[in-house]
Amino acid sequence: MSTKKHAEIAGAGFSGIASAIALTQRGWSVRVHEASPHLRAFGAGIFIWDNGLHVLDALGAYQDVLNGAFAAPAYETRTNGECTSYQAINSPGNLRLLTMTRQHLYQSMLSAAQRLGIEFVTSSEAVGASPEGELWLADGSRLKADLVIGADGVKSKVRDALDIPMERERYRDGLTRVLTPRLSLKGGKWDNVIDFWSIRPERTLRILYTPSGEDVLYMAMMAALDDGEASSIPVRPAVWVEAFPELRPVLEAIGDTGRYDVYEKTVLQRWSSGKVAIVGDSAHAMPPTLAQGAGCAITNALGLAVALEEAGSLEEGLQLWERRERPLTDHTQGRASALAASRDLSAGMDWDDIGLKAARHIPTGTSATFSL
Numbered sequence: 001m002s003t004k005k006h007a008e009i010a011g012a013g014f015s016g017i018a019s020a021i022a023l024t025q026r027g028w029s030v031r032v033h034e035a036s037p038h039l040r041a042f043g044a045g046i047f048i049w050d051n052g053l054h055v056l057d058a059l060g061a062y063q064d065v066l067n068g069a070f071a072a073p074a075y076e077t078r079t080n081g082e083c084t085s086y087q088a089i090n091s092p093g094n095l096r097l098l099t100m101t102r103q104h105l106y107q108s109m110l111s112a113a114q115r116l117g118i119e120f121v122t123s124s125e126a127v128g129a130s131p132e133g134e135l136w137l138a139d140g141s142r143l144k145a146d147l148v149i150g151a152d153g154v155k156s157k158v159r160d161a162l163d164i165p166m167e168r169e170r171y172r173d174g175l176t177r178v179l180t181p182r183l184s185l186k187g188g189k190w191d192n193v194i195d196f197w198s199i200r201p202e203r204t205l206r207i208l209y210t211p212s213g214e215d216v217l218y219m220a221m222m223a224a225l226d227d228g229e230a231s232s233i234p235v236r237p238a239v240w241v242e243a244f245p246e247l248r249p250v251l252e253a254i255g256d257t258g259r260y261d262v263y264e265k266t267v268l269q270r271w272s273s274g275k276v277a278i279v280g281d282s283a284h285a286m287p288p289t290l291a292q293g294a295g296c297a298i299t300n301a302l303g304l305a306v307a308l309e310e311a312g313s314l315e316e317g318l319q320l321w322e323r324r325e326r327p328l329t330d331h332t333q334g335r336a337s338a339l340a341a342s343r344d345l346s347a348g349m350d351w352d353d354i355g356l357k358a359a360r361h362i363p364t365g366t367s368a369t370f371s372l
């Protein structure tokens with residue numbers, strides 16, 4: 001009889017795939033349930049800082065991520081046309097920050113999982129779970145496991161079935177995320193990540209201009225939820241060209257793609273209940289002001305598998321996991337939320353900021369000597 005421990009995982013997003021790989025690497029059998037009919041990423045582009053790159057290396061996905069990601073030479077902020085901060089990145093002695101399409105990151109992680117033979121079941125929606133270690137599916141089945149993982153995102157049904165006390169907050173701003181061709185915006189300053197702000201009495205707008213591949217540009221376009229014109233989909237280029245005339249060609253290339261998501265935060269009183277662990281956005285969604293949501297999600301997914309390997313029992317492992325990983329996640333989430341509420345990033349990114357503590361952290365289960 002097999003003595004392998006078994007995990008049922010709800011959600012094949014970044015945290016579900018990372019959990020599945022990290023557990024499989026430590027001898028578990030796992031099965032991942034994805035509600036959508038296809039395995040693919042949602043959204044446009046993504047930033048992955050040093051900490052996330054360390055985790056991707058430990059998960060066996062880093063080389064694939066590197067091939068096709070973009071390493072900008074600098075990160076600058078420009079507010080009302082003035083440079084308010086400028087920092088070299090991705091060079092010796094500086095922080096590493098890769099930008100890429102979400103689909104590229106997703107496919108790299110999925111390939112690493114598939115190389116390990118991990119089972120994915122699509123169109124398999126979780127509707128809840130019990131602390132006794134049962135995952136409930138929409139088709140009525142109840143799957144027993146040594147560990148159930150709720151990695152089913154910000155609207156997690158697994159989490160909600162457990163009645164863990166939770167705090168939720170929404171903010172005044174949100175982002176429309178789009179991908180366009182880079183067109184003429186290439187070379188020199190146009191290879192930098194540029195955080196453009198336009199602050200005027202009538203409205204504040206921001207475009208996080210992000211080269212994400214040789215010919216792909218990701219733009220995260222911030223507007224207040226109550227600014228109907230600037231938060232509407234499809235994007236109205238005229239509203240944005242008026243604030244950021246330099247970006248006219250790419251703004252006019254957006255077409256009817258894109259989606260607007262308001263900033264939100266979820267804080268759980270605890271990250272587990274009985275034999276169920278809650279991982280990623282389902283446990284700690286945060287505003288994207290520090291671009292650390294997925295970084296923290298995959299860090300904590302790996303940290304969970306490591307803690308379970310170290311501890312003598314599941315209960316001890318879950319406690320060790322939360323004790324070890326949670327302080328940095330809480331800290332990062334708190335700082336990301338403060339920046340979302342204050343819009344202080346318009347004054348420039350502070351590269352000594354406490355908010356970059358996560359980016360500088362060497363995650364549990366990764367190699368401090370891993371050379372990026």
Ligand SMILES: Cc1cc2nc3c(=O)[nH]c(=O)nc-3n(C[C@H](O)[C@H](O)[C@H](O)COP(=O)(O)OP(=O)(O)OC[C@H]3O[C@@H](n4cnc5c(N)ncnc54)[C@H](O)[C@@H]3O)c2cc1C
Nearest residue numbers: 011013014015035047126153280281288291292293294295
């Ligand atoms: C505007 C914006 C920009 C961001 N930018 C960055 C960034 O640059 N860098 C960064 O690190 N983070 C960023 N984030 C955060 C990042 O997107 C999330 O932290 C990350 O996607 C969380 O991954 P996850 O796997 O926990 O959840 P998700 O990505 O939401 O994945 C959940 C998965 O579960 C599936 N699912 C949902 N419900 C069920 C169910 N009931 N049963 C089965 N499957 C289900 C979904 O289809 C999905 O595949 C950003 C977020 C936003 C909103």
